[in-house]
Amino acid sequence: MDRREFLLGIAAGTTLPIVAGCRTTGTAVGGKSPSIRPPRFQPITFPGMEPKPDFWKVRPNEIIEICERAKKCSRKEVICHTPLGYPVYALFYGDFSEPPPQSNWSAGSSSRTYRSYYGDRKDGVQTFLFLAGIHGAEQECVAAAMNLVQMLETGRDFRGRTDAELLKLIGQYRFIVVPCVNMDGRSISPDHLRGLNFEDFRRASQGYWKDGSLIGWRGSKCWFPLPLDKVAYPGGYPNSEGFNIQHDACPGNIRTAEARAILQLAERWRVDAVLNGHSYEWAPSVLCPSAIALPQNVERELDIRQRTNRALVAAGLRATEPQRGKAGDGFTINVPLALACGALVLTLECSVAYDKPIKGEMRPTRQYTFDEMMEPPFVVLREYLADGLERPFLIRGDEKEKGD
Numbered sequence: 001m002d003r004r005e006f007l008l009g010i011a012a013g014t015t016l017p018i019v020a021g022c023r024t025t026g027t028a029v030g031g032k033s034p035s036i037r038p039p040r041f042q043p044i045t046f047p048g049m050e051p052k053p054d055f056w057k058v059r060p061n062e063i064i065e066i067c068e069r070a071k072k073c074s075r076k077e078v079i080c081h082t083p084l085g086y087p088v089y090a091l092f093y094g095d096f097s098e099p100p101p102q103s104n105w106s107a108g109s110s111s112r113t114y115r116s117y118y119g120d121r122k123d124g125v126q127t128f129l130f131l132a133g134i135h136g137a138e139q140e141c142v143a144a145a146m147n148l149v150q151m152l153e154t155g156r157d158f159r160g161r162t163d164a165e166l167l168k169l170i171g172q173y174r175f176i177v178v179p180c181v182n183m184d185g186r187s188i189s190p191d192h193l194r195g196l197n198f199e200d201f202r203r204a205s206q207g208y209w210k211d212g213s214l215i216g217w218r219g220s221k222c223w224f225p226l227p228l229d230k231v232a233y234p235g236g237y238p239n240s241e242g243f244n245i246q247h248d249a250c251p252g253n254i255r256t257a258e259a260r261a262i263l264q265l266a267e268r269w270r271v272d273a274v275l276n277g278h279s280y281e282w283a284p285s286v287l288c289p290s291a292i293a294l295p296q297n298v299e300r301e302l303d304i305r306q307r308t309n310r311a312l313v314a315a316g317l318r319a320t321e322p323q324r325g326k327a328g329d330g331f332t333i334n335v336p337l338a339l340a341c342g343a344l345v346l347t348l349e350c351s352v353a354y355d356k357p358i359k360g361e362m363r364p365t366r367q368y369t370f371d372e373m374m375e376p377p378f379v380v381l382r383e384y385l386a387d388g389l390e391r392p393f394l395i396r397g398d399e400k401e402k403g404d
């Protein structure tokens with residue numbers, strides 16, 4: 001299928017039930033949307049920062065406008081509203097017309113056949129979920145997601161570029177993109193963190209206490225939620241109630257609407273593989289699977305990690321390939337995501353503008369351009385999606401029925 005055929009296919013998809021069964025058609029849930037409340041904390045600013053380029057669409061109003069405008073997707077949902085009232089969009093590309101699963105993944109995977117949960121998926125088409133902006137201060141995957149949506153909608157991204165290979169790959173999947181999960185954090189964050197020193201990067205990301213001291217990356221995790229009455233600025237990391245959505249992962253006690261919505265989204269559509277897009281202060285990298293990844297998925301996740309990181313090196317976005325590693329990179333929402341639907345789940349860390357030496361001096365070894373900051377999700381998606389076509393991500397739906 002070439003790009004034209006693919007785009008025609010997507011255009012044809014607009015006849016799919018964009019209204020029927022949708023909780024929204026791109027305006028408001030049930031015709032009623034909560035109004036957006038002003039944030040408790042003013043957006044942080046840093047003097048002298050360069051303006052963002054026009055293709056860098058990461059402001060909440062830009063995200064809403066682009067999602068509202070999307071027409072080629074077969075389905076569009078506001079999966080939740082944030083505590084401030086921002087809509088969190090999911091855009092669906094492909095056929096999402098099937099009824100809900102008759103069983104959940106936990107029961108279905110132990111039943112006579114995985115089809116109890118998985119259903120009879122036409123031609124075995126797999127479902128891929130790209131999540132961006134769980135941490136609102138980390139803009140790179142949000143910028144990439146918005147450019148990807150623009151490419152899926154018009155054939156070209158906001159730079160006027162196309163990516164025939166990626167479009168073709170996406171066309172062979174059911175593809176869901178959530179361009180910005182943490183709209184609250186995004187609403188008080190700068191457009192980008194390029195050119196900031198490490199201290200200001202931390203200040204913008206995880207915030208600072210009333211005495212001016214940094215909350216810090218690990219420090220922010222001492223609290224759940226962050227005590228907002230003690231902070232001068234909470235950073236764009238948590239949502240407006242101080243919850244770090246990436247760590248809203250306690251079964252039975254999910255605290256945020258955002259985490260609940262993405263878990264339900266993954267379960268409802270029987271997602272096979274997830275890319276969870278973040279940013280940090282080093283060269284871009286796909287991280288090791290979570291400490292409690294599903295055992296049957298770990299080797300495959302490590303294979304894909306190796307493949308995608310190699311591609312980041314080949315693309316000139318990092319100097320060396322990291323070790324293969326092993327499962328054990330924290331306990332995050334990636335764990336309940338895998339438990340919700342059995343999916344492979346990998347986290348991509350883009351670089352917030354520079355590559356800082358892990359040890360030694362703080363001076364960055366390299367500054368990335370805006371194009372380079374946004375490129376890793378495209379590189380990783382190409383490899384991740386290609387891998388799933390060479391061999392299905394999960395074995396389910398086509399095995400022999402098991403006896404009682």
Ligand SMILES: [Zn+2]
Binds near residue numbers: 134246279
């Ligand atoms: Zn993050």
